[in-house]
């Protein structure tokens with residue numbers, strides 16, 4: 567079934583890499599399968615800004631798979647190791663200790679690093695980022711009751727850290743230049759409502775760009791553009807996005823443009839090298855990289871299908887979630903494609919959803935504590951269904967019935 571593909575090496579043990587090896591095995595790949603990861607043991611990242619940061623889950627509890635799973639699936643896990651070079655022409659990858667691994671196919675699942683914008687003083691030990699479990703451990707040590715933390719960026723991760731920090735008893739200042747943040751992803755109404763929740767929880771929100779961070783005897787002094795008064799806090803957290811890790815591809819002459827460029831089967835410009843997850847970007851489509859958990863997981867399934875010569879997973883409208891201040895937010899489709907919106911349930915109430923429509927079709931939905939609505943919306947989007955706005959807006963109408971037509 568797999569032709570001459572007998573050995574696959576997956577580089578990176580995040581959700582994209584682990585999903586790739588899982589889908590290869592469940593799809594029947596019976597060759598040699600190796601997963602190399604720089605970290606201690608492959609773990610999941612979303613809890614890092616939620617339960618793990620709040621001390622509600624341990625490192626073992628955020629493992630993507632148990633140690634036993636790798637044994638049972640005969641996946642050779644090489645952790646605490648870096649792949650330092652690809653040699654696709656020789657069918658090999660090189661590890662940091664000089665070892666060479668034979669590979670008929672290499673899957674790059676290398677994720678990225680948290681961005682550190684060029685702001686004076688961001689290299690201070692009081693300035694934190696959040697991408698890895700080590701970052702979260704460092705952050706947990708400073709997010710102690712009574713400390714003051716300033717978070718730069720009120721996007722998905724910044725807002726989640728703000729929520730966790732308040733939960734842990736910190737005083738929080740949240741700085742963001744755009745108003746409201748995440749308007750493109752959530753639509754302006756929901757974005758503004760969600761941002762306002764911070765103030766309800768006692769968080770000080772400040773508009774403006776951070777221009778400098780300077781260590782002082784009592785903490786770190788932060789200057790914000792447009793504000794005369796600097797703020798002195800105990801710690802700063804940067805939540806301003808990630809930088810894709812593409813150095814291996816660049817070193818091997820593989821095409822990179824704001825991420826690994828891949829085709830619809832996740833194949834890079836070198837046919838023996840595939841790429842998945844946060845750093846992968848579809849060639850020819852000028853859309854940003856997804857940078858969400860499910861997208862990375864699906865990339866892994868698609869890459870496995872390509873290696874196996876099997877049918878790829880059925881395409882679905884993109885979906886992601888985020889949690890803040892005890893509200894569970896899910897987004898499906900692209901709100902930026904919507905011409906108008908329809909609200910279901912009382913806006914701002916216990917559970918509600920905002921559907922984005924283009925013509926009479928649903929193109930997106932944002933649901934707050936309303937998973938049923940988002941699941942139904944996804945199926946409506948996938949089927950390009952024409953939906954009556956009045957029925958959508960009426961919480962008494964069962965969305966699953968609408969789906970049945």
Ligand SMILES: Cc1cc2nc3c(=O)[nH]c(=O)nc-3n(C[C@H](O)[C@H](O)[C@H](O)COP(=O)(O)OP(=O)(O)OC[C@H]3O[C@@H](n4cnc5c(N)ncnc54)[C@H](O)[C@@H]3O)c2cc1C
Nearest residue numbers: 578580581582604611612648649676677843844857858859
């Ligand atoms: C704090 C946080 C919270 C998040 N919350 C959400 C959420 O609520 N909802 C959501 O949809 N998404 C969320 N995300 C996004 C989601 O977690 C990412 O999209 C996903 O982790 C991407 O997976 P990945 O496998 O592409 O990359 P990563 O998870 O970054 O994994 C890449 C792995 O590759 C390893 N690696 C890199 N280079 C090498 C090398 N040369 N050799 C060996 N190993 C290497 C790294 O050590 C790393 O383990 C969150 C992300 C973060 C950081």
